[in-house]
Amino acid sequence: MRNLGVKVVKFIIVFSIVMLYHGLALGQKNDVWIRYHDRAKNLYGYKDLKGKIKIPAKFEKYFTQADSFYNIISVKEETLHDYKTYYLLKNGKKVGLDSLYILDYAVDCESEGKIRFQNKKNDRIGFLDKNGKAVIPAIYNYATPFYNGVSRALINAKRTCWDEKEDTLNCEHLAWKGGIKVLINDKNEILADSLHNLPDNINWYSLKTNQADLDTSIWFTIKGKNGNTYSFIDYQKEFRHWFDTEFLPALKSTNKESLKRLFFSDLQIESLKLGTSNPHQKNFNTFVRKIVTPERFQANAVKEIHIMNVDLMFMNSEKPIYKKYFDACGRHQKEKFPTFLITIDYYIKRKEALTLKSFPQVDANWKPSEFDINFELDYQERFEFLRTSNGYKLVDVEVKN
Known part of the structure; x- marks a missing residue:
């Protein structure tokens, strides 16, 4: 009877954890706000899933690109004589004024509870969390969004111009030269550095740490710090293998x-x-x-x-x-x-x-x-x-x- 009671208690605990996780995931999905267009004003706002307006249309299109508003978004708001850009939370809080990360006319979008921001004074990239707090300081020349808890970043590079005949003050297309390519986690710890010749199509969600005996025809491994290794699937090799061994024979x-x-x-x-x-x-x-x-x-x-x-x-x-x-x-x-x-x-x-x-x-x-x-x-x-x-x-x- 005692063992039965212990099993029942364990079941209740596990069941409660599963239901709590499911409830949180479902709650986040149901709490999403959807962008809508006020055609008369040609401005954008946000509604909940029931159609109730949560934010009236006041945002300009090109720097307000989030179709779905989960926790934090980039916005551009017109003012009487000008405009202002910032990150907006659902409670109305504005953070990161004039610090939008913009690349090729595209602003960043929340990924894994984080969004990139740019410190215009030092021309560096960092990350805000879903509450608008700077959890990773703006120290990177460039950084990808977080995928499966890791990001590729560039540090200690110098600004240059694609056209080497022009200086950076009169340059149409700026770029970075030199620096160190690193792999960081969401705690801003460098897992690996001096990254070179990485595949173009990496499955970050396949990450295995210190795993031996992997199929090297589709996996590749990065040597990290403290003797650790990080292995990922190369999507392109994986697709080619699937195409040749499964698709064509089928x-x-x-x-x-x-x-x-x-x-x-x-x-x-x-x-x-x-x-x-x-x-x-x-x-x-x-x-x-x-x-x-x-x-x-x-x-x-x-x-x-x-x-x-x-x-x-x-x-x-x-x-x-x-x-x-x-x-x-x-x-x-x-x-x-x-x-x-x-x-x-x-x-x-x-x-x-x-x-x-x-x-x-x-x-x-x-x-x-x-x-x-x-x-x-x-x-x-x-x-x-x-x-x-x-x-x-x-x-x-x-x-x-």
């Missing part, structure tokens, strides 16, 4: 349901013969047997295949089924849900071979190949794949026939 299957699991439920196909359609709803057999075939993905002398990482198309952000793949500012969450595009380029022989003078001399050391001189692009086909919570899925197809 196309030969006769099991319709197994095939359907390869494709996103909102998969769209554009074909000169089939038009625009969703093969889940019609023409599934035609789609698989004539369009998505292993043979189509085999290169030859006049057919090139390329794989690249791309952003999920912005137009998809309006569809409920895609909502989870975009952040609070409506930007593709490519660090968590990367998208890969496979292009198939078909070439035909030129009617008349080109001469060397026909090619633009972008680089004095570059010369066109015999193939470039004698062949030209006829058309291109595109296959787009999205990494979902259930693995990679084909989401969009454009083919000639």
